[in-house]
Amino acid sequence: MSDQVQNPVxxxxxxxxxxxxxFPDAVKKDTRKGYEGVIIDHHKLLEVAGAIRDDYGFNYLSSLTAVDYLGMGDHMEVVYHAFRVPTGGAPLVFKAQTDRVEPTIPSLVKVYPGADFQEREAYDLYGIYFPGHPNLKRILLWDGFEGHPMRKDWKEAYYEQEHKPFDSRWPGGNVFRGEEHNPFGHNVRYPAGFNLDNFTPQTEAQFQSEMSLGVDIMGDPAFTNERLLVNLGPHHPSTHGVFRMMVQLNGETIESLEPVMGYLHRNHEKIGERNTWFGNMPFTDRLDYLSSMGNNLGYALAVEKLLGSQVKIPYRAEVIRVLMAELTRITNHLWAIGFLLNDLGAFFTPALYCIQTREYILDFFEATAGSRMMCNYMRFGGVFKDLPERIRAEALLLNDKVRDMDTMQYLKDLITERIPRSIDELDEYLSDSEIIASRCIGVGVLPADVAIANSAAGPLLRASGVPYDLRRALPYSIYPELEFDVVTRPNGDLLDRYFVRLDEMRESVRILKQILPLLEKTKGESIFGGKTSYSIKAPAGESYGMVENPKGELGYYVVSDGGGNPWRYHVRAPSFINLTTLGLMAKGHKVADVVAILGGIDIVLGETDR
Amino acid sequence: MFGTGILKGLGVTFRHFVTTFIDDIKYLGKKRDLEVFQHKQSLANVGLVTVEYPDEKLAVPERFRFVPFLVTYNQDDPEYAGKDWCTSCGICAKVCPPQCIWIVRGTDPNTGRPKPEPEQFYIDTDICMNCGYCAEYCPFDAIKMDHNYELASYDRTTAHIHDKKRLSKEIRYWQSIAPTTAAEEMEARKGYDHTDVQKARKKAGLTPSRVGPTSDKAPEPEVVAAPAAAATAEAPAAPVAVQASPAPADKAVEAAATDKPPGPGNWVKRGKRWINLDAPAEVKKRSRGPGEE
Amino acid sequence: MSNDELDLRELHNPDIPVPEEMQSNVAITSLSSLYNWGRSRSIWPMLFGLACCAIEMIATAASRYDLSRFGMEVMRATPRQSDLMIVSGTVTKKMIVPIVRLYNQMPEPKYVLAMGACASGGGPFKEGYNVVSGVDKYVPVDVYVPGCPPTPQALLHGLIMLQKKIEQQHLGVGASVPWYGAGPSESIPVPVLGPDVIDPRHAELFRREALKGRATPTVAEALGLNPEAAAETK
Structure with a gap:
């Protein structure tokens, strides 16, 4: 692909x-104020997208999402962000528009296989049809769900008002629970005239027959003793949450696999569009709840881009942000490695060692941001508060035992001594183990070109030998000043993913060691350079802010109509898109390996399902 | 050689097994006191890290966020006993991302016009996400994040919507759980008192703000020299609270009647108790704030 | 639960005459406390995580907070071997179906602990279209632990509350525990996914609502808020 690039400059x-x-008759520039990129006539989308990929080298479709411009032109728009991998650089934004009544846009799965799940999501939530998609059906919600909830004219059962703050809260805020005003007393809404008497629910057999596995377990004579359809999840100890896989087996060997998700779909984006701009910050904590600081940073970057010159981020704030982001990377990778080993059968001991080290970092988060996991620490233009002088507590409850430590000393010990010690110990403990080698080498292999085509991100991509890391490819914050290497491994199997994570922790420690003197140097400087107002308005326009989160590229696509709430708030979740490759990787392996392969992707359901 | 990697790994597990006993040997025969606890919870520890929860609890840091509470003046404040700090301006209800705060603004029964006091204040803890925005954006330091996380209950219908009575806690409670932050806020307000109270005091020709919950009638000289909360901030997080012996009940009642503490001097509230850090021998018992249960 | 193995009612018929009002107490009281002591100190939770709170639950099970001090470290992956379901995270409509199924499969005596705001009452995501307003809309909950997420210590506090609750239950017929009565306990009807999640217990309500010829009103409609007018004043 890359050798065909005509204009690499x-x-x-x-x-x-x-x-x-x-393409003068198919492509025009997006001239709306605050928007960038081009708008492509959807009749020619496939052709132009092919040229974008093959002739201009934008070979990696990072994000695909839809926007409902109800009342703002009354059309649906699908927005694509494509990158050059591993070259790097800013994304090419292209869009295709269609009308709201029968929205149809050709599927790009043939050009970018990574569009698969994302187009299904747009179909599910917006009702946009993608002709040419091999498996277009609902992904987060279930078949039979009434309507497409992300459309602006779709109202949920507890709908009170278009935007927060709700008027019922103040000044006449007599408390009620949402369910008190629902005839069913539940969070439910049924269409007019819906009656149980004339309703037949979808059966499990129907559900399975409609899967892209293409099997009819009830009537297919091919299903003999050897061929089975096995269901894993949503309640299964190895699925890292509420994730479900339908696996078609021949003996023990996987013939095909289809992930089923949406069991933790908690409507992050719909709630985000009701929320105020900064009200979304604590919600981002709950996306990838193992690395909330990274989520905060990505959202802050997206909105800061939109706010433009209204915010100036002080240097110390940038230093603290990088400190937090890298500590988060370590906590996340510790967790990922610990639970990968769980999935391999080493039940809990490696995970216990990892969690123990993670606790020390969480102690620091708790003292600085106020919570172990849900940090809510970044603000538009800086961070919430400077690091505390001392990590200390006050006794309050019976038997409370207090601690009192100097923050900088604690950080120094943590970064220069405690974390490296843990990483080395993990290395010694696991890296040479023959059991791990025999379970991991050659399992779940993902070649580099397949990884790029399927929009894999993060350690998954880098373990396939692609040196692509947003901290270098499209640098943000103070990463350009910092010395670190982008870790890659050539084979793209499970063992390489383990090693990439291990080495990335080492690189993070290297970055943190450079951060420590910067923290000392900037002591006492300002940490916030934005507006302190509680009702900020963002200028109309769009913005895509992205960070290299521990699990891969986390992107926030936000559209503002100039008001105090996002018009569109979309999360490009690495856990979700990385799952596109799961079926490919699992094929031909034993059923016991699929658990480990999933562990190697490292998903978090809060982010997968949002 | 095949198997060496596994042996190496088993070596690590064995080392962990042995090191868990190191502290036990080091502190053999000693009581499991604060020193042992602090060592076990420090980075230097290589042994067991377990916090034996109901018998020893890891105290939460100052910035810790749990369900919010409302600040009021102390019940024994000589001037503004039990007055709400909340002016029902509604900013917390507006910033709350999941919209779990409900405020009924107070009205003056005579004029019918709004008055700066909440008639009712509800927080639905089943919705609250402990983000801390209400405390961060409150212009009057009137809503704060609590540190008491032991709220488990058997029934959510009655226990989980906190009303004003349950939410209200005395300012001294906040000073005791977050002394540094409370001192910083006091500095920003330029004095102990609520900013609106300061304005009213200025109008009335009084000193804009008192330095602590003192009486205007007989200001004591020491008070000026050592502002209570500022001194609190410097106070070490000593285990005094946990170990101090409780005062006899009659003495406590007497102390409550004289209406003196927490000023003058270095008064800190530890749990239910008030402690004078200058004279640790004297311990006075106070009744709890109305919502502090 | 079947009474074939041990008919507890036999315990109420000792040979010595016992006053009627005392009958369910005498033989049972000391056995109750012994039995509860054992039960409350060997609660096996189900290995079942939903969302963010599950991470804190795992942290609670790890070395720093160490659930095994309470005899709860045996997390069973199957409901058939577990006593306690810790609902740790947001319950979505899609997930409530398996949750009810899991609950039905747990043997009596069984307990449910709703961990965090989401499991208790919907949490910050309550307004979402795919979120159940508290798992107690479907299964009975014994202990609620507020917080978002509750810290490991808060969860431990909740578990200790559960232990206390178990210690107060006693074996007498018609006493606070339902499962020593006659016959198996009723299972909860499993919700169905239709246009929205359907609770089969609402069949009668559906009939009545269907006659009204309108979609289920939103909270705004129920309250008489006019969304258009509200939007214009902004």
Whole structure:
């Protein structure tokens, strides 16, 4: 692919111009204020997208999402962000528009296989049809769900008002629970005239027959003793939450696999569009709840981009942000390695060692941000509060035991001594183990080109030998000043994913060691350079903010109509998109390996299902 | 050689097994006191890390966020006993991301016009996400995040919507759980008193703010020299509270009647008790705040 | 639960005459406390995590907070071997179906602990279209632990509350525990996924609502709020 790049020197906006020239009747520039990229006539989308990929080198479709412009042109828009991997650089943004009544946009799965799940999500939540998609059906909700909930004119049962704050809370805030005003006393809404008497629910057999596995377990004579359809999850100890896989087996060997998700779909985006801009910050904590600081940072970057010159991030705030982001990376990778070993059968001992080290980092988060996991620490223009002088507590409850430690000393010990010791110990403990080698080598292999085509991100991509890391490819914060290497491994199997995570922790420690003197140097400087107002308004426009989160590229696509709430708030979740490759990786392996392969992707359901 | 990697790994597990006993040997025969606890919970520890929860609890840091509470003046404040700090301006209800705060603004029964006092204040803890925005954006330091996480209950219908009575806690409670932050806030307000009270006092020709919950009639000289809460901030997080012996009940009643503490001097509230850090021998018992249960 | 193995009612018929009002107490009281002591100190939770709170639950089970001090470290992956379901996280409509099924499969005596705001009452995500407003809409909950998420210590506090609750139960017929009565306990009807989640217990309500010829009102409609007017004033 990359050898066909005609104009490798052109950047994203140059390519946009070139596209307009090359396809004058299909491509036009997006001239709306605050928007970028090009709008492609959806009849020619496939052709133009092919050119974007093959001729201009944007070979990696990072994010695909839909926007409902109800009352703002009354059309649906699908927005694509494509990157050059591993070259790096800004994304090319291209869009396709369609009307709201029968929204249809050709599927890009043939050009970018990574569009698979994302198009299904757009179909599920917006009702956009993607002709040409191999398996277009609901992904987060279930078949039979009434309506497409992300559409602006779709109202949920507890709908009170278009935007927060709700008027019922103040000044006449007589408390009620949402269910008190629902005839069923539950969070439910049924269409008019719906009656149980004329309703037949979908059976499990129907559900399974409709899977892309293409089997009919009830009537297919091919299902003999050897061929089975096995269901894993949603309640299964190895699925890292409420994730479900349908696996078609031949003996012990996997013939095909289809993930079923949505068991933790808690409507992050719909709630996000009701929320105020900064009200979404604590909600981002609950996306990838193992690395909340990273989620905060990504959202802050997206909105700061939108706010433009209204915010100036002080240097110390940037230093603290990187400190938090890298500590988060370590906590996440510790967890990922511990639970990968769980999945391999080493029940709990490695995980216990990892969790113990993680606790020390959480102690620091708790003292600084106020919570172990849900940090809610970043603000638009800086961070919530400076590091405390001392990590100390006050006795309150019976038998409370207090601690009192100097923060900087604690950090120094943590970074230079405690964490490296744990990483080395893990290395010694696990890396040479023959059991791990025999369970991991050659399992779940993902070749580099397949990884790129399927939009794999993070350690999954880098373990396939692709040196792509947003901290280097499209640097943000103070990463350009910091010395670190992008860790890659050549084989793309489970063992390499383990090693990439281990080495990334080492690189994070290397970054943190450079951060420590910066923290000392900037002591006492300002940590916030934005507006302190509780009702900020963002100028109209769109923005895509992304960070290299521990699990891969975490992107936030936000659209503002100039008000105090996002018009569109979309999360490009690495856990979700990385799952596109699960079926490919599992094929041909034994059923016991699928558990480990899933552990190697390292998903968090809060982010997968949002 | 095949198997060496496994042996190496088993070596690590064995080392962990042995090191868990190191502290036990080191502190053999000693009581499991604060020193042992602090060592076990420090980075230097290589042995057991377990917090034996009901018998010893890891105290939470100052910035810890749990369900919010409302600040009021102390019940024994000589000037503004039990007055709400909340002015029902509604900012917390507006910033609350999941919209779990409900405020009924107070109205003056005579004029019918709104008055700066909440008639009712509810927080639905089944919705609250402990994000801390209400405390962060409150312009009057009137809503704060609590540190008491032991709220488990058998019934959510009655226990989980906290009303004003349950939410209200005395300012001294906040000073005791977060002395540093409380001192910083006091500095920002330029004095102990609520900013609106300061304005009213200025109008009335009084000193804009008292330095602590003292009486205006007979200001004591020491008070000026040592502002109570500022001194609190410097106070070490000593285990005095946990180990101090309780005062006899009659003495406590007497102390409550004289209406003196927490000023003058270094008064700190530890749990239910008031402790003078200057004279640790004297311990006075106070009744709890109305919502503090 | 079947009474074939041990008919507890035999315990109420000792040979010595016992006053009627005392009959369910005498033989049982000391046995109760011994039995409860054992039960409350060997609660086996189900290895069952939903969302963010599950991470704190795992942290509670890890070395720092160490659930095994309470005899709860035996997390069983199957409901058939577990006594306690810790609902740790947001219960979605799609997930409530398996949750009810799991609950039905647990043997009596069984307990449910709702961990965190979401499991108790929907939490910050309550307004979402795919979120159940508290798991207690479907299964009975014994202990609620507030917090988002509750810290490991808060969860331990909740578990100790559960232990206390178990210690107060006693074996007498018609006493606070339902499962020593006659016959098996009724299972909870499993919800169905239709246009929205359907609780089969609502069949009668559905009939009545269907006659009204309108979609289920939103809270705004129920309260008489006019969303359009509210939007314009903004």
């Amino acid at each position: 052109l950047d994203a906006s140059g390519v946009a111009d070139a596209l307009v020239q090359r």
